[in-house]
Amino acid sequence: MIKFAGLSKIYPDGVQALQDVNLEIQKGEFVVLLGSSGAGKSTLLRCINGLVKPTQGKIEINGIQIGAENNCSLRKLRRQVGMIFQQFNLVRRLRVLDNVLCGRLSYSPVWSSCCRFFPRQDVKLAMSCLERVGLKEKAYQRADQLSGGQQQRVGIARALAQQPEILLADEPVASLDPKSSRSIMETLLEINHQDKITVIVSLHDVELAMKYARRVVGICDGQVVMDRPITQVGEKELEDIYGERPANKETGGAGLFREIEYACALSRVN
Amino acid sequence: MGSSASSGEIKKAEPRLLTFQRALILAFVFGVYFWSAHGTNLSAGELIRGYPYMMDFFQRLWPPNLSLIPQLVRPTVETLQIALWGTTLAIIISIPLGLLAAANIAPHPAVYNAARAILNALRAISEIVFGLIFVAAVGLGPFPGVMALAFHSAGMLGKFYAEAIENVDPGTIEALEATGAHKLQVIVYGVVPQVLPEFISLNLYRWEHNIRAATVLGLVGAGGIGFELITSMRLFKYPDTTSILLMILITVTLADTLSARLRKKVI
Numbered sequence: 001m002i003k004f005a006g007l008s009k010i011y012p013d014g015v016q017a018l019q020d021v022n023l024e025i026q027k028g029e030f031v032v033l034l035g036s037s038g039a040g041k042s043t044l045l046r047c048i049n050g051l052v053k054p055t056q057g058k059i060e061i062n063g064i065q066i067g068a069e070n071n072c073s074l075r076k077l078r079r080q081v082g083m084i085f086q087q088f089n090l091v092r093r094l095r096v097l098d099n100v101l102c103g104r105l106s107y108s109p110v111w112s113s114c115c116r117f118f119p120r121q122d123v124k125l126a127m128s129c130l131e132r133v134g135l136k137e138k139a140y141q142r143a144d145q146l147s148g149g150q151q152q153r154v155g156i157a158r159a160l161a162q163q164p165e166i167l168l169a170d171e172p173v174a175s176l177d178p179k180s181s182r183s184i185m186e187t188l189l190e191i192n193h194q195d196k197i198t199v200i201v202s203l204h205d206v207e208l209a210m211k212y213a214r215r216v217v218g219i220c221d222g223q224v225v226m227d228r229p230i231t232q233v234g235e236k237e238l239e240d241i242y243g244e245r246p247a248n249k250e251t252g253g254a255g256l257f258r259e260i261e262y263a264c265a266l267s268r269v270n
Numbered sequence: 271m272g273s274s275a276s277s278g279e280i281k282k283a284e285p286r287l288l289t290f291q292r293a294l295i296l297a298f299v300f301g302v303y304f305w306s307a308h309g310t311n312l313s314a315g316e317l318i319r320g321y322p323y324m325m326d327f328f329q330r331l332w333p334p335n336l337s338l339i340p341q342l343v344r345p346t347v348e349t350l351q352i353a354l355w356g357t358t359l360a361i362i363i364s365i366p367l368g369l370l371a372a373a374n375i376a377p378h379p380a381v382y383n384a385a386r387a388i389l390n391a392l393r394a395i396s397e398i399v400f401g402l403i404f405v406a407a408v409g410l411g412p413f414p415g416v417m418a419l420a421f422h423s424a425g426m427l428g429k430f431y432a433e434a435i436e437n438v439d440p441g442t443i444e445a446l447e448a449t450g451a452h453k454l455q456v457i458v459y460g461v462v463p464q465v466l467p468e469f470i471s472l473n474l475y476r477w478e479h480n481i482r483a484a485t486v487l488g489l490v491g492a493g494g495i496g497f498e499l500i501t502s503m504r505l506f507k508y509p510d511t512t513s514i515l516l517m518i519l520i521t522v523t524l525a526d527t528l529s530a531r532l533r534k535k536v537i
Contacts, residue, residue, distance in 0.1 A: 049448055051444060071453075075450040075451070075452065076450065077450070078447070078448055078450035079449065079450035081448070082449075083445070083448040083449075085441060085445060089439075089441035089442050089444065089445035090442070090445070091442055091459060091463050091464070092442075092463075093463040093466070094459070094463050098459075102445075102446055102451065102459050103449050105446070105449055105450070105451035105452070105455045106449055106450030106451055106452075108455075110452045110454050113455055114454055114455060116458075155445075158445075158449070
């Protein structure tokens with residue numbers, strides 16, 4: 001379980017990215033953080049793995065408070081938390097397999113891994129992660145030769161190689177075409193189902209959020225303005241049958257969007 | 271449309287430098303040039319008056335004493351050896367300095383500033399001055415030449431490495447840090463692959479530069495073909511001087527060509 005209590009972040013340049021965020025995310029949930037760019041979604045995600053240090057408040061993961069640890073325990077925390085990024089952030093000049101092996105770095109002794117040596121079982125695990133995202137045959141190509149959607153799959157494989165408990169995805173499909181976007185979101189959903197990994201995805205696309213989220217947290221100006229489960233399971237099943245979402249997709253998405261806008265406007269007035 | 275129109279208005283509204291101010295700036299610049307010419311005894315008349323002596327000198331340089339060439343092979347090779355070791359030691363010194371002088375890798379601003387200061391000091395002292403220092407310290411010969419090149423080049427290379435490292439994609443570094451990787455692992459997997467082509471190219475360029483620098487280092491007694499050059503001039507053996515200059519020209523040209531080709535391959 002991840003628990004945020006009174007979390008605030010003010011960047012050195014004075015930008016208030018988060019403002020008194022209180023949130024609980026249960027193990028195994030699939031949560032979408034929804035909000036426009038600059039709303040504070042990325043900052044919130046980065047607080048979970050310590051890439052951003054909050055100025056106030058605290059975060060607990062499985063009852064253990066994070067934030068006060070030294071480098072060593074921070075690395076141990078980070079390896080339980082996989083992360084994928086909008087720009088994929090692969091090491092472009094390395095092979096795909098090496099990129100996935102980067103997910104094993106925190107488990108490897110520093111000196112041997114710096115000589116590019118990985119235990120055989122790590123290589124095996126990396127290959128199986130690549131197989132899961134359907135890129136096993138690309139293992140020995142350079143990462144920058146792959147398409148955007150494929151690169152994001154490598155990003156997912158790298159995160160899986162960490163064998164994480166939590167997977168953070170920061171605008172994972174914002175740089176991708178609609179087809180790749182859907183397949184990336186489905187992969188994330190599948191990982192959430194099969195591995196019971198908690199998945200937290202930040203999105204700005206309402207339709208995608210409606211389609212894949214079990215729970216949507218609306219964020220605006222660094223505050224949580226909406227938090228509700230998406231309970232139309234029946235619709236999701238219908239979708240499996242028809243391959244498309246039934247007619248009310250327009251109203252559903254637009255309605256949710258309007259609701260966030262409204263909450264946002266309200267919070268600004270207050 | 272709106273923005274371009276408004277920027278046009280801003281340009282019009284911008285107060286131009288007054289003619290008087292322009293004249294003042296121009297007068298100041300000219301003043302500095304005249305003052306510097308006076309300070310350096312710049313004089314066309316002297317150059318013209320010296321013309322016969324110059325011609326006399328050139329005439330005595332010709333013809334080159336080509337029979338000296340076989341004797342020049344050893345000092346030329348020594349020059350290449352000085353450049354090789356000078357560059358290699360410089361690379362070894364400047365890798366840690368370059369990493370610490372890169373804002374995105376330095377563990378603390380104090381370390382960053384210290385590394386920058388060391389690199390500035392190394393760059394400020396030229397090869398020749400380092401040569402004088404090391405000749406005084408370890409005596410005449412190629413070894414002080416190696417040390418002189420190593421220290422000055424370390425300053426140059428370290429600065430260029432730091433710049434290359436600072437241009438690395440920060441997203442990649444963030445992603446590796448997010449996996450829980452150790453700082454050293456982040457450097458090996460995130461920084462090294464990204465800067466490697468530039469690193470190789472910089473080193474080749476420095477090696478080529480150091481061959482040129484090593485030919486000069488002999489002037490202060492730090493070995494190589496420059497030592498032969500200064501000796502021949504002191505003994506007024508001008509045909510020997512010409513042969514030595516030819517040898518330097520050939521060596522430097524070959525090294526430039528080779529280095530340019532290798533660099534093209536890397537990039």
